[in-house]
Amino acid sequence: MSTDSHRVFGRRPAVRDVLEHPLLGLDPRRTAIAVGYLAVLGGLFAVSYAGTAITIDGAALETLTPRFDTVSTVLIALATATIAIVPFLYAAWNGGPVLSFAMPLVPVAFGTLATGQYVLGLDAAIALTVGGAASTLALFATGVRRTGSLRPWRTADLDGTHLLVVTMLAVVAAVSVGRFVAGSPPRNLEWYAPFAALWLVPVAVVGVYWQAAMRTAIATRTERPDSEP
Template sequence: MSTETDDRRSLDTRAAIGTVLEHPLLGLERRRTALTVVYLLGLVAMFWASYLGTRVPVTDALRNTLTTGLDTLSMVFIALVTPTILLVPLCYAIWNGGPGLSFVLPLVPVGIGDVIAGAYVLDLDIAIGLTVGATAAAVALVAVDVRRADSLRFWRAGVDEDRLLFVTAAAVVAAVGVGRFVDTAPAYMLEWYAPLGGCWLVTAALVGGYWIVWARSALGAAGGHDPADS
């Protein structure tokens, strides 16, 4: 009886996880979404291992070996952080859609670092993560509709209002956060952030374009024709 109950719970757990991974805000294909989640969990585990390893008391005989291993682990983590913040979200957005996961991806390494450091302010790293995340979410919106329309004319797929509202909300939250950072940051940090300012043009163009398509669709429906065919 216990074995059957355990098996049933295991199946229910797998089904629940599968349902979550198939959520449209996370990605189009469950396997790709799962791989990305595993990558993030591995990144978090790597960070915690390198952080906690330096605080666990060990004997002198193990110290050299442990120090070398932790240094290597820290170097690997640092090497992965930069692409995870700057490149991985955009690549994932194109590869698997999923505006929600695309938005969160650059914030994970920044967030765990700030939590450990006890820094709860809008610093440069968070501003960069918010900027890239907002752009990646908008790109994911386009990537999904390109597949739905089976054409680069993604507007022919129509507008998924739920996804559009999510991406719009994410972009607004990110813009407010970055705006607060810009208001308080010293000049040298603004110079470091400046190259990423162009991302907002992409985000605004994509999100604004979708709202224009939505408005035309609403007006077209009221007028009795479908503007997506134009």
Template sequence: MSTETDDRRSLDTRAAIGAALEHPLLGLERRRTALTVVYLLGLVAMFWASYLGTRVPVTDALRNTLTTGLDTLSTVFIALVTPTILLVPLCYAIWNGGPGLSFVLPLVPVGIGDVIAGAYVLDLDVAIGLTVGATAAAVALVAVDVRRAGSLRFWRAGVDEDRLLFVTAAAVVAAVGVGRFVDTAPAYMLEWYAPLGGCWLVTAALVGGYWIVWARSALGAAGGHDPADS
């Protein structure tokens, strides 16, 4: 009886995980979504291993070997952080859609540091993560509709209002956070952040364009024709 119950729980857990991985905000293809989630979990595990390893007491015989291993692990983690914040979200957005996961991706490595510090700091890394996340979410919106429409004329696929509302909310939250950073950051940090300012033009153009398509669709429906054909 216990074995049957455990098997049923295992099947239920797998089904729940599978359903979560197939959520449209996470990605189009379950396998690609799963690979990306595993990558993030591996990144988090790598950080915690290197962090906790330096604080666990060990014997002198193991210290040299452990130190070498942890230094290597920390080096790999640091090497992965920059592309995870700047490149991976945009690549994932194009590769598998998923505006939700695309938005979260650059914030994960940034958030790890805040968890360790035990405090939230709206610093340069957070501002960069929010900026790239908002742009990646908007790009994911387009990537999904390009596949749906089977054409680069993504507006022909129509507007998924749920996804558009999510991306709009994510962009607004990111904009508010970055705005607070800009108001309080010293001049040298603003200079470092400035090259990423162009991302907001992309985000605004895509999100604004979608709302224009949505408004035209609403007006077209009221007028009895489909503006997507124009």
């Protein structure tokens, strides 16, 4: 086998190749900015966690300097924004349904690492709800940019892969949130209630896209007999 063949079959995807994937974002530079933001969030979490986990002479490191209080305050503010706001901003700015879905789950994952156990609690339910809505918004934003129309589902170049991925993400999120609602006390449901309205976004967007996809498929099958000799 030639050297070129080894390079082809043995080559690992470059970072830029990953950043250019349309499911992560339309512009690799903007995708890199989003990934960098999440990396900064991870760094702040690591510093904050170290302040509570590391002890010197029996005292937690965070009690020895007030700087850890500042780090914790900034981390809480960024984590809250990352769960509730940032995914929608990124979806409208750069598309990327998968990254838009994953963004609000990152702070929840950090919390799971800190506690050492996973619980489908209020934070996770809100993050999944926001992720499902943000991913469908990203699908819509991507379609608008590609077609130049506010009704991108009416065009012939409908991306079936993106639609299928977004649908799967929305279903996974809905099932998980359904489990949370079924087993949560009324107090948690009261806190979650304002976010429940976000489910209108995936229901509307995904529903319209699938309706258009089915119409296109039916029209294509109908036209085939007429085109045959």
